[in-house]
Amino acid sequence: MFRSKITGLGFFVPENIVSNDDLSKLMETSDDWISERTGIKNRRWVNDKKLTTSLMGTYAAEKAIADAGIDKNDIDFIIFSTLSPDYYFPGSGVLLQRNLGIKEIGALDVRNQCSGFIYGLSIADQYIKSGMYKNILLVGSEIHSGGLDKSTKGRSVSVIFGDGAGAAVISSTESENGILSTHLHSEGKYAEELAVIKPATTHWIDKIKSDQTDESYWPYMNGNFVFKNAVVRFEQVIKEGLEYSNLNIDDISLLIPHQANLRISQFIQKKLKLSDSQVFNNIMKYGNTTAASIPIALTEAYQSNLIKKNDIVVLAAFGSGFTWGSAVIKW
Ligand code: UT7
Numbered sequence: 001m002f003r004s005k006i007t008g009l010g011f012f013v014p015e016n017i018v019s020n021d022d023l024s025k026l027m028e029t030s031d032d033w034i035s036e037r038t039g040i041k042n043r044r045w046v047n048d049k050k051l052t053t054s055l056m057g058t059y060a061a062e063k064a065i066a067d068a069g070i071d072k073n074d075i076d077f078i079i080f081s082t083l084s085p086d087y088y089f090p091g092s093g094v095l096l097q098r099n100l101g102i103k104e105i106g107a108l109d110v111r112n113q114c115s116g117f118i119y120g121l122s123i124a125d126q127y128i129k130s131g132m133y134k135n136i137l138l139v140g141s142e143i144h145s146g147g148l149d150k151s152t153k154g155r156s157v158s159v160i161f162g163d164g165a166g167a168a169v170i171s172s173t174e175s176e177n178g179i180l181s182t183h184l185h186s187e188g189k190y191a192e193e194l195a196v197i198k199p200a201t202t203h204w205i206d207k208i209k210s211d212q213t214d215e216s217y218w219p220y221m222n223g224n225f226v227f228k229n230a231v232v233r234f235e236q237v238i239k240e241g242l243e244y245s246n247l248n249i250d251d252i253s254l255l256i257p258h259q260a261n262l263r264i265s266q267f268i269q270k271k272l273k274l275s276d277s278q279v280f281n282n283i284m285k286y287g288n289t290t291a292a293s294i295p296i297a298l299t300e301a302y303q304s305n306l307i308k309k310n311d312i313v314v315l316a317a318f319g320s321g322f323t324w325g326s327a328v329i330k331w
Contacts, residue, residue, distance in 0.1 A: 004128035005178035006329065007135075008070070008169035009299040010063025012056050013162075013286060016047040023159055028152040034159050039262020043162030043287030045145035052086045054095035056165035057141035060295070061096060064137070068169035072100050075169070076133045078107040079123055081116030081140045081291035083320070084147065085109070088199070096139060113194075114258050114319020115184070116140055116291030117166070121315070121327050122182035124170040134172045140291035141165035147196065149218040157221050160261070162287030166295025177310065177330045181244045183237055184325040190229070193222040194320040226319075230260060231267045233324040238272065238316050241326040252278055253311035253331075256301060258318065259283035259293040268316075280306065290319065307331050 019042050020031035034040055065072050080093035091109030112119040117140040124136040144161035197216040249272050257265050262283050269279045280301045294315050311331040318324040
C-alpha cells in the first residue's frame with residue numbers, strides 16, 4: 001500500500017483589507033467587540049468583480065503546484081471544497097480544471113463547509129493509498145463577502161467571515177512519513193444551526209423575486225450553540241486521531257485548527273494543555289475563511305519554517321452540518 005504526503009502548498013487572498021473599524025462604518029459594531037469575542041482584526045473582502053471562488057482557487061493551486069515541483073499535467077484528480085461556489089451548478093472543480101488548462105481528469109466538489117478541507121484530504125488520502133491516483137490537487141476557496149448581511153442585523157455573522165483560497169498537492173510516497181490518519185464525523189440534527197437555507201429546490205427562483213425580505217438567503221448562525229459544540233468536538237476528534245496512531249497530546253508539534261474564532265482555538269489549547277508554539281493561528285489577519293482556512297494557515301506555518309521533517313502536524317475542523325474531522329500527519 002502507498003502512503004500519501006502533502007508535497008506542495010499555496011494560498012491566495014484578495015488585496016482588499018477590511019479592518020474592524022471599516023466594518024463599524026457599515027453597521028453598529030466596534031473593534032473592541034470583534035477583537036474581544038473573535039480575535040479578528042482584519043479580513044480580506046473581494047472588491048474586484050472578476051475575482052471568483054474558482055479563480056482564487058486557481059491562483060492558490062498554481063502556487064501549490066509550483067511548490068510541489070511538478071507540472072500541472074502531472075495532477076490526476078481535483079478536489080474542490082467550498083460553500084460559496086461560482087455557480088449553483090456545475091461545481092467549481094471543473095472551473096478549476098478549465099482555468100488551469102489541464103487534461104480531462106476527474107474533478108470532485110466537496111460541500112462540507114468548515115470541514116471541507118479535512119474531508120477533501122481524507123478523500124485524497126484514500127485514492128492515493130489505493131493506488132488510483134499519484135498527485136491530487138485539493139483546493140479550499142471561499143468568497144463570503146458577496147453573501148453577507150452587512151447591516152447591523154447580520155453583524156454577529158458578517159464580522160467573522162473573510163475571503164481567500166488555499167491549496168495542497170497530495171502525492172503518493174514510499175516514505176514512512178505522510179498522512180497517518182483522517183477521521184470524519186457529522187451530526188445532521190443540527191443542520192440548520194449554521195446554514196444558508198435558500199435558494200433551494202424547495203424555494204426556487206420565483207420566490208427569490210417575490211420575497212426580498214426573506215432572511216433565509218443570509219447565513220444564519222446560532223453562535224453560542226455552535227461555539228459550545230465546536231470546543232467539545234475539536235477535542236474529541238483530535239484525541240481520536242492521535243489515539244489511532246498511538247500518539248499522545250505531547251507528540252503534537254503543531255496543531256492547526258480551522259480558524260473559526262480565536263477564542264475557540266485558545267479554549268482547545270487550554271484544554272489540551274498545549275503551549276503557544278504548538279498551536280498556529282492567523283484568524284487575526286484573515287477572519288474565518290471556512291474551507292480555505294486550514295490550507296491558508298498550513299501554508300503560512302510551513303512558509304514561516306514552523307514545520308520540520310518528522311513533525312507531528314494535526315489539522316482539525318468543526319462547522320456547519322454539523323461536520324467535524326481531523327488529520328494527523330507525520331511531516
Ligand atoms: O466556522 C464555523 C464555525 N463557527 C464558529 O465556530 C463560530 C462560533 N461562535 C462564535 O464565534 C460566537 O458565538 C460569535 C463570535 C459569533 C458571537 O459571540 P457571542 O459571544 O456568542 O455573542 P452573542 O451572539 O451572544 O451576542 C452577544 C451580544 C448581543 O447583544 P445583547 O443581546 O447582549 O445586547 C449581540 O447583539 O453582542 C451583540 N453582538 C455584537 N455587538 C457588536 C453580536 N454581534 C456583534 C457585533 N458587534 N458584531
